Amino acid sequence: MKHLIYLLLxxxxxxxxxxxxxxxxxxxxLRLDYIMGGDxxxxxxxxxxxxxxxxxxxxxxxxxEVPVDGDxxxxxxxxxxxxxxxxxxxxxxYNEWLTTPEVNERPRSFEVTMLTPLPKREALIDxxxxxxxxxxxxxxxxxxxxxxxxxARKGERTITPHRYLxxxxxxxxxxxxxxxxxxxxxxELDSFYTHAQRxxxxxxSFEPYTSHADDFNFVAVxxxxxxxxxxxxxxxxxxxxxxGSHFSTFYSDRYLTTPKxxxxxxxxAGIPYEHIIILANTPEYGGGGFFNTxxxxxxxxxxxxxxxxxxxxxxxxxxxxxxxxxxGDALDGSYPFDVExxxxxxxTMVDFDSKWKDMLPEGTPVPTDPKDAEKYPxxxxxxxxxxxxxIYRPADECRMRNNxxxxxxxxxxxxxxxxxxxxxx
Ligand SMILES: [Zn+2]
Numbered sequence: 318m319k320h321l322i323y324l325l326l327x328x329x330x331x332x333x334x335x336x337x338x339x340x341x342x343x344x345x346x347l348r349l350d351y352i353m354g355g356d357x358x359x360x361x362x363x364x365x366x367x368x369x370x371x372x373x374x375x376x377x378x379x380x381x382e383v384p385v386d387g388d389x390x391x392x393x394x395x396x397x398x399x400x401x402x403x404x405x406x407x408x409x410x411y412n413e414w415l416t417t418p419e420v421n422e423r424p425r426s427f428e429v430t431m432l433t434p435l436p437k438r439e440a441l442i443d444x445x446x447x448x449x450x451x452x453x454x455x456x457x458x459x460x461x462x463x464x465x466x467x468x469a470r471k472g473e474r475t476i477t478p479h480r481y482l483x484x485x486x487x488x489x490x491x492x493x494x495x496x497x498x499x500x501x502x503x504x505e506l507d508s509f510y511t512h513a514q515r516x517x518x519x520x521x522s523f524e525p526y527t528s529h530a531d532d533f534n535f536v537a538v539x540x541x542x543x544x545x546x547x548x549x550x551x552x553x554x555x556x557x558x559x560x561g562s563h564f565s566t567f568y569s570d571r572y573l574t575t576p577k578x579x580x581x582x583x584x585x586a587g588i589p590y591e592h593i594i595i596l597a598n599t600p601e602y603g604g605g606g607f608f609n610t611x612x613x614x615x616x617x618x619x620x621x622x623x624x625x626x627x628x629x630x631x632x633x634x635x636x637x638x639x640x641x642x643x644x645g646d647a648l649d650g651s652y653p654f655d656v657e658x659x660x661x662x663x664x665t666m667v668d669f670d671s672k673w674k675d676m677l678p679e680g681t682p683v684p685t686d687p688k689d690a691e692k693y694p695x696x697x698x699x700x701x702x703x704x705x706x707x708i709y710r711p712a713d714e715c716r717m718r719n720n721x722x723x724x725x726x727x728x729x730x731x732x733x734x735x736x737x738x739x740x741x742x
Pocket of ligand 1 (some may be wrong): 727
């Protein structure tokens with residue numbers, strides 16, 4: 318009886334969410350590999366493989382909540398009751414591709430991998446992609462059965478060599494960031510670990526990461542590529558890198574992405590991870606970052622540190638680009654002016670209450686004149702999200718606008734802090 322009372326007290330002491338976690342999930346990961354593809358008319362999401370990983374590195378509370386909506390979501394539902402058990406937002410390269418002219422020329426496919434905690438019972442998995450109006454445009458629902466013998470087990474025997482570069486004093490509840498090398502040949506692993514340490518130091522030198530350094534684990538994963546370097550198509554340079562990374566994504570010279578996403582996750586299997594930083598062993602300038610998917614940056618370019626911090630803003634917190642070009646660029650149209658975008662650091666003013674209105678000092682002119690940037694550290698500055706007009710940013714300068722700017726603006730700092738809290742409290 319005494320034992321029972323102790324157990325009851327223990328249960329009461331657990332946060333409600335943590336109890337939810339142990340009711341519905343095992344502390345292991347269900348890894349879901351998808352192929353997303355199609356063209357302007359036919360679009361599909363297909364399940365390529367399911368696997369179980371030996372640990373679960375993600376959150377154990379606030380399972381049904383999302384910090385922001387994202388361009389896509391994965392949802393785990395209990396099959397018997399239909400209740401939502403877990404949700405995670407993310408962004409895909411496929412969503413972006415659908416806004417490019419290539420979509421009218423030929424069908425293409427893209428790899429996506431998502432991680433969820435391992436359901437204890439039969440579940441339904443929903444993958445939902447939203448269009449740029451935030452409406453569902455493509456959904457796949459597939460069942461998960463715990464007794465399915467075709468669910469692979471990964472990360473149990475062969476684990477890529479890795480080193481912890483920064484460890485929280487509460488590693489279990491901290492945010493696990495894996496840094497993995499791309500285009501590093503076996504004899505270049507020492508320089509990979511040096512570059513990885515630079516990435517960690519750069520991120521942790523920015524607020525609010527500095528104040529929350531103890532909420533992060535950073536592990537460097539020494540993946541080896543057959544050849545040194547990554548592919549630079551506009552120069553005709555193709556390299557056999559482990560994950561096939563290349564510049565000129567969607568014919569945009571600086572856009573560096575990784576097509577072999579499933580292989581990245583294979584290389585990480587067995588190491589606890591939630592967020593992925595891919596370091597490309599190249600001096601060529603470029604990068605890319607996708608919310609809750611990965612970021613990729615050029616580790617040997619002089620802007621490596623600032624670009625890493627900027628791209629981590631995308632991949633970790635879903636922050637939007639605050640920059641814009643006179644005349645626009647290939648991503649024009651990604652934010653319709655009559656829809657409030659989900660990212661916390663830009664607004665169309667359609668639903669400004671949901672953004673940083675509460676941080677705006679009384680009497681702030683809207684739009685705010687960049688000449689008054691010192692007077693109004695938080696304002697409503699026109700231009701952002703690749704558009705000169707119709708999209709507004711919170712500050713004239715911010716690390717999400719400018720790679721030389723030394724801080725995130727107050728709105729981005731708050732957004733980053735909210736995401737850190739979301740994963741750790
Ligand atoms: Zn900002």
